[in-house]
Amino acid sequence: MLLQSPWIPHLASTGANVAERLSLALAGDIIEGRLAGGDRLPAHRDLARTLQIGLGTVTKAYAALERRGLTRSIKGRGTFVAILQAHGGRQIDLSANAPPAALGARLLARTLTGIARKIDADHFNLYAPPGGHLEHRRVLARWLDTLGLGVEPSHLVLTSGARQALALAFDLVCGRHGVILTERITYPGAIALARRRGYRIQGAQIDSEGMVPQALAEALAGIKATEGRAVYLTPTLHNPTTATMGVDRRQAIAEICRQAGAWIIEDGVYAASSPGLPQLATLAPEIALHVNGLSKSLGPGLQIGMLALPPSLCEAAQDFLRELPMAPSALSCAVVDDWLATGVIAAIQQDLRHEARRRSKLAASLLGTRGLVWHPDAYNAWLPMKRDVADGVFSAAMDMGVKLTLPQSTMVRPGDSASGLRICLGGASWEELNESLAILAALLK
Template sequence: MSDTSWKPDLSARSGPKYLSLVRAVREGVRSGALPAGSRLPTVRDLAWRLSVTPGTVSRAYQIATQEGLLEAVVGRGTFVASRTQRFGPTEPLYSQPSSLYGEMPGVVDLRSPQLPDVGQTKALAHAMAEAAADLDAHYLEYPGLRRDYYCREAVLNWFPEACSLDGVITPEDIVLTHGGQNGINVVMQCCLRGDRPVVFVEELAYPGFRHAARLNRAEVVAVALDDQGMIPEALDAACRRHRGQIVCITPDAQNPTAVRMSTERREAIAEVARRHDLQIIEDDCYTAPVTGLPSLRAIAPERAWHVTSISKTISAGLRFGFVVAPEGMGEAGRLAAQHGFFGLSRPVTDIVTRLMNSGEAMRLRYSAQEEMGRRLQMTLQALGDQDLSWLPGLSFVWLKLPLGWRGSVFARMAEAEGVLVRSADEYVLHDGHAPNAVRIAMAGGVPEEQFNQAIQRLKRLLERQPTDLPV
């Protein structure tokens, strides 16, 4: 293929441009659009065609070369590597793009947690039948700012008695949303002001934070982490350099590093937020078991927005989440939601209300966490000699790779073995530094035997030295 004809379309891809370009290379190789031995455009030429910086293309080429997809020949350019160079003579080559992996037999997706069915389908069917039996003329009306009160009241059952939020919040503090990501977006719409506001995120963070920030025309600034999450001094320094308005934090189960903030750290973060008048988005969507630690909403009730959902424990398809707004800000949050989507649909609020009031929601939540705990134990038994970060009941682990491995290379080699994991590259900003690590999610939706086989494949891969792998 000529080096003047390849121009991938990155417009529909989310995330950093360099990762989008890496995915385009992968898909081009698999589909045959980039045949072995063909020369790719030069860095500057492709950067000009795609309207990106040369550094973006250079970084993408470097990752694809490390993965064995490309090879750089001094004085000649960058070429698509041969099949043997990429995988060796016995390695499988999947022809389908990554988006179709979920439909491919033998491939186990450990990129995002998949819910096990611990009774959700039966409980949802029962709640739907009850809601249908009570259907009335209210279904002909818009939800409205006040008509979802019954559901807001019901979701207070989501907080166990031991939770520090219990007894502190009221239905007036609740904003109902279409899942946690929508909740984050609603908070940003409610709080961000100006032409180019600034949002602070952890240097390794859930990508949805930066996606929501960019939708709201905000600049995203990364803040350093340690073994307890965001460092207060680093946040304070960032605030002095940038006039930020929101800081996004995951204190109970940091995604992706699986660390937890102490009470002292949470109080220090809240103090920095007060000093610089920051609003806090507290992400609690993974809903780890009750820790006994105070939430940021309890420590800073005047500025913390507690975002959670049922997507990780009951149903991702129902698209139901809610935000506990700061004191006195519930109405403002509901107004932002009303302007965005006119409130949640009546069938969804009816179904969720029945699950919450009957106690089924909490039963299903703990049953799902128990099942995920069994998958976690299987993972720890197989990979316990590795550098893992994990929390009881959490549905993912963070694997810091042995010396010599790169996150992107390990993810690529695991993919060749039929196991999909997330490289650290997916959690950093485009100009950030990705550690040599991957996130492994608990696949509750696949049989235990198949899940265990996938973990064993990762174990065998880790036992190989990176220098012994085909390049």
């Protein structure tokens, strides 16, 4: 027996024709929350009889609702509301670029029990020295070594998250009137951080491998060497475009910066997701600062950031950190030490790569015909489009209970016409991801 529909049939007072008036009436009740996700709409014939309109008119109105992603039809069962209400209901967040959940309660309980017997109480009783305890820096240097980045613990600064490490890198090399060159479309956090700290930020052209070397060389030539020039880029799984630089591109970027006397700030937070390529800090160790963290490679709860420095900047970093210490939690460092010793980190990263590939393939299957740019190891996908279109899709998705990254936040120049939508695939449950991507697919039609 089919469920009765909770909707009270009526027509909107405005609209060009009856089908449009019916579509507007239903859409308004769905978006305003009077109908909830999963509610059944009246059968075509019943609605036509109740409103005394043609059956074809109902069919046309229902088809328009489905194209907007507001409803879905199931053969043999009827038509149902597909929207996830933001009013009094849940909202699916595809705006935060977090990895899929990989840490279980049993693993955490076993880890905490184990480290309780061997943790150093002085790490809780005493303030950490600038840059973090030497023992903790040794632990994190071992982890960076698994990514192909050999770094002396004395050249490593630990912070409470990668964004703190990035802020420190900007402050160390940019100076009062510094200029940060970066990809034209880039990580929203870096754009916001540079603007908040008063640095000029300038975008360079990008292609399928990220920053274009010739565009970088031309941009550097136009900035005075005395102004403090830093090139901030993400060579592996660039956020948000997922572009990854090949070896030749990395070598070209490193040589251009070396010849121009510019610092490199390498964002390596996704390097563990796609290992095997050389880090820029290994290609140009005398000018490159490497930013990393564990939130993207293990889980958001592990707020540990790292900044690997050239020897020439170590003393300046120590002076800065005496005024504003940034050391991470001693407990988090003890957890990482335990997981490195027991092989847990390698197992978690393998699981995360498997889940990232499963989610990326799902996104490609639903949005691939719309020009989706994706990488099997990335936690997000990129949908390039004109700025006005991106703004429209963003707003419509919000109305339907799907939160995306604000298009403007990824753009170095807010006035650019070329933009896009970052779709974060890791934070939502598998069921929520399926439903929200289906809504986006319907919207894009």
